Amino acid sequence: MKAVVYRGERDLAVENVPDARIENPLDAVVRITTTNICGSDLHMYEGRAGVEEGKVLGHENMGVVEEVGDGVQHVRVGDRVSVPFNIGCGTCRSCNEGWTSFCERTNPIEGMQGAAYGYANMGPYAGGQAEYLRVPYADFNLLQLPPGEEHENDFTMLSDIFPTGWHGVELSRFEPGDSVAVFGAGPVGLLAAHSARIRGAGEVFVVDQHADRLELARQIDTTPIDFSDGDPVQQILDARGGAPVDRGVEAVGWQAHDPSGQEHPELVLDNLVSVVKAHGGLGVVGVYVPQDPGAPDEQAADGRVGFDYGTFFTKGQHMGTGQAPVKRYNRQLRDLILAGVATPHFLVSHELSLEDAVEGYAQFDERREGWTKVLLRPDG
Numbered sequence: 311m312k313a314v315v316y317r318g319e320r321d322l323a324v325e326n327v328p329d330a331r332i333e334n335p336l337d338a339v340v341r342i343t344t345t346n347i348c349g350s351d352l353h354m355y356e357g358r359a360g361v362e363e364g365k366v367l368g369h370e371n372m373g374v375v376e377e378v379g380d381g382v383q384h385v386r387v388g389d390r391v392s393v394p395f396n397i398g399c400g401t402c403r404s405c406n407e408g409w410t411s412f413c414e415r416t417n418p419i420e421g422m423q424g425a426a427y428g429y430a431n432m433g434p435y436a437g438g439q440a441e442y443l444r445v446p447y448a449d450f451n452l453l454q455l456p457p458g459e460e461h462e463n464d465f466t467m468l469s470d471i472f473p474t475g476w477h478g479v480e481l482s483r484f485e486p487g488d489s490v491a492v493f494g495a496g497p498v499g500l501l502a503a504h505s506a507r508i509r510g511a512g513e514v515f516v517v518d519q520h521a522d523r524l525e526l527a528r529q530i531d532t533t534p535i536d537f538s539d540g541d542p543v544q545q546i547l548d549a550r551g552g553a554p555v556d557r558g559v560e561a562v563g564w565q566a567h568d569p570s571g572q573e574h575p576e577l578v579l580d581n582l583v584s585v586v587k588a589h590g591g592l593g594v595v596g597v598y599v600p601q602d603p604g605a606p607d608e609q610a611a612d613g614r615v616g617f618d619y620g621t622f623f624t625k626g627q628h629m630g631t632g633q634a635p636v637k638r639y640n641r642q643l644r645d646l647i648l649a650g651v652a653t654p655h656f657l658v659s660h661e662l663s664l665e666d667a668v669e670g671y672a673q674f675d676e677r678r679e680g681w682t683k684v685l686l687r688p689d690g
């Protein structure tokens with residue numbers, strides 16, 4: 311089958327690899343109809359994340375079940391499904407508590423909890439930027455979708471970024487009526503802002519410096535803040551007569567940079583601590599990971615980020631972090647799509663064939679104007 315394979319820093323190839331197949335009686339094989347390129351894939355693409363050469367990438371997958379193992383009881387061949395990026399076993403303590411992002415069984419790497427498809431340090435699982443994908447513990451992991459092709463560009467956001475955006479809002483301990491500042495108008499930040507709107511937020515601000523992304527923020531009825539126009543914290547405070555916001559969401563990660571492009575891993579955390587009220591909450595879904603040789607500076611290389619903890623403590627704020635447990639939210643978000651309340655397809659800028667993936671990565675990596683969210687169609 312054809313697949314997008316990591317060859318080295320900014321070097322991908324679309325090539326033939328062995329077909330995905332049933333390896334365990336609880337597996338299913340899914341024929342991929344849509345698979346997305348994610349900001350998280352760029353950590354690997356840019357050589358920051360130490361992924362092994364030859365890995366098939368892709369953790370945002372959906373499709374139609376092609377084959378099931380002998381032990382699969384509920385999922386049927388022909389079912390249309392969304393595949394959460396987390397691979398849960400369904401029976402460990404974390405999975406039982408609804409935290410599949412910290413599954414204790416599926417990642418064989420010593421000391422690591424939580425597994426994913428096509429990702430560095432997240433277990434030996436091939437990704438779905440391919441014609442077919444092997445899904446372990448299929449009954450537990452797969453989310454059923456209505457048959458057909460309707461809402462394909464909405465449902466494809468259910469495998470990762472819609473639940474992740476929702477999780478960022480949840481981690482901030484959001485309540486209806488709260489004001490929210492979202493940092494990062496990439497796909498995750500925009501869907502965090504969309505989630506806050508759906509959940510009945512008061513004012514929602516979205517901070518970035520890319521005009522096209524800020525325009526999307528405006529279209530979903532939130533207030534764009536361009537950090538190249540000056541300190542984003544001050545701009546938000548000015549817009550609110552000096553009042554801080556109730557909640558903040560971090561959707562940038564350790565590649566946070568100033569308007570000149572200089573990276574400062576602590577910058578957005580500092581901004582959030584400043585702009586959120588005392589006893590308010592911060593939801594951090596942008597990725598920071600320890601011990602990465604490609605991290606921007608020595609501090610980040612061992613996972614340390616020197617943000618303003620003193621002010622965070624003085625203000626008595628709380629912070630929630632980590633990979634999103636997709637299964638916790640995806641059923642509810644699917645139903646919000648079906649009800650017409652959620653429309654995450656507004657993000658989609660490009661729909662490419664698998665052959666065009668290399669070009670799609672290059673353009674998305676440069677945050678090239680208009681390249682917000684790239685979908686790949688293996689059968690297209």
Ligand code: NAD
Pocket residue numbers: 348349350351353470471474493494495496497498499517518519520523537561562563564565566567568577578594595596597632633634677
């Ligand atoms: P992206 O790279 O497309 O978006 C990040 C945006 O942040 C960019 O538009 C960039 O211009 C902006 N930015 C940079 N510096 C900034 C600053 N100082 N202030 C405000 N904005 C700034 O990526 P994405 O796909 O939207 O993902 C965002 C982050 O979320 C990444 O770190 C990704 O790895 C992470 N992520 C986490 C999870 C999870 O489960 N926790 C899941 C998916 C993605």
Ligand code: ZN
Pocket residue numbers: 348349350351369370395470471
């Ligand atoms: Zn993703």
Ligand code: ZN
Pocket residue numbers: 398399400401402403404405406412413414415416
């Ligand atoms: Zn588990």
